[in-house]
Amino acid sequence: MxxxxxxxxxxxxxxxxxxxxxxxxxxxxxxxxxxxxxxxxxxxxxxxxxxxxxxxxxxxxxxxxxxxxxxxxxxxxxxxxxxxxxxxxQSDTSYKPVIAIFSVAALLALGLSFHQYGTVLSVRAVEWFISLSMTILAVQKLQDVESFSTMFLNYDLLARRWVPYGSVYPFGEALAGILMTAGVLVWISAPIALFIGTIGAISVFKAVYIDRRKLKCACVGGATSVPLGFVSLTENLMMMAMGIWMPLRSFLL
The missing domain is CATH 3.40.30.10 (Glutaredoxin)
Incomplete structure (x- = not known):
């Protein structure tokens, strides 16, 4: 043939x-x-x-x-x-950026857990996944704080009342994530994570599920194609969980 x-x-x-x-x-x-x-x-x-x-x-x-x-x-x-x-x-929205970030954070957390404890199945692996996710997401925002803060004003309730909060937010998220990854100064990292996570969760829930607004999420920076909704809400809920868990963990251990 x-x-x-x-x-x-x-x-x-x-x-x-x-x-x-x-x-x-x-x-x-x-x-x-x-x-x-x-x-x-x-x-x-x-x-x-x-x-x-x-x-x-x-x-x-x-x-x-x-x-x-x-x-x-x-x-x-x-x-x-x-x-x-x-x-x-074709859609102008995509979840690829957050999939990449969460995937890399998860693999890093599992790698650190294996290196430290000889197993990927550890409580610390879960903590590292969340803290590393926070840190990487903060890096995305810190690349262009001005652009992020402008998009953030579309839905964040505190930023609308105090505009500089949009510029402070990425630094707070980065600081909390770094300290939680290191497992030090919980008395600083936990309140920051709990505060910005709670405000963020309320803001996203109101914008998406009450007001039914279709917006882009500033969670991965100002030039994002990620729609506001489940991803941003998850990010904030994870910060809230870490803000509660880390002090509790220190007390229990």
Whole structure:
């Protein structure tokens, strides 16, 4: 049986001394992984690129042609190949950031537990998971405190009454998370976690479940695609739980 030849795709992308288009590389890689034979046409000068865009009435490169038909750039190619859903079905919200954060925090907690106790099944592993989650989430917010505090004002009840609270919040969350990870100064970390967690939980519950508002969550920073709701409520409930548990744990032990 004769093996069929791979489909041919023509790719036009910028390959200049001072600029190698990253989307051009990603497009070429995607086509090859999908089994296409790529006819690569590098656009090596600004003049050549502008002439190409004018000829085909496009504003960007790369551009892909399959079967004589122009498909478009990298994002259009992903839709054409079925990698992504059609643009009209795509959502501007995603849980990927928090899934990544909680997954990494969980694995770190399990690793620390195994290193310290020789087992991943320990109470400290649960504590580390929450405290590390708090710390990583705080880092996300601290990358752009101004942007975070602006989004935070959409729903946080205390920030609406005292605007600077939005700028203080990430530092408080980071401090509480770091101290709880170390297991020291519980008399500082526990009240902070309990306070910001309680205010946050009430604010999110009111905004989402009482007022029925559809907002973006500031939990992973100001440039977020995570919808406000279960994730943010969970973050705050975890802080509340740690704020109660850590002093109780110190008393019991």
């Amino acid at each position: 004769t093996k069929s030849k791979p489909d041919i795709a023509r790719l036009y992308r910028m390959v200049m001394p001072d600029h190698l288009c990253p989307f051009g590389l990603k497009t070429k890689d995607l086509l090859e992984r999908q089994g296409f034979s790529v006819e690569d046409h590098p656009l090596t000068t600004r003049e050549e690129t502008e002439a190409f865009m004018e000829e085909h009435a496009v504003e960007t490169t790369p551009q892909v042609f399959i079967g004589g038909k122009r498909i478009g750039g990298y994002e259009e190619l992903r839709v054409h190949l079925g990698v992504d859903p059609p643009f009209e079905e």
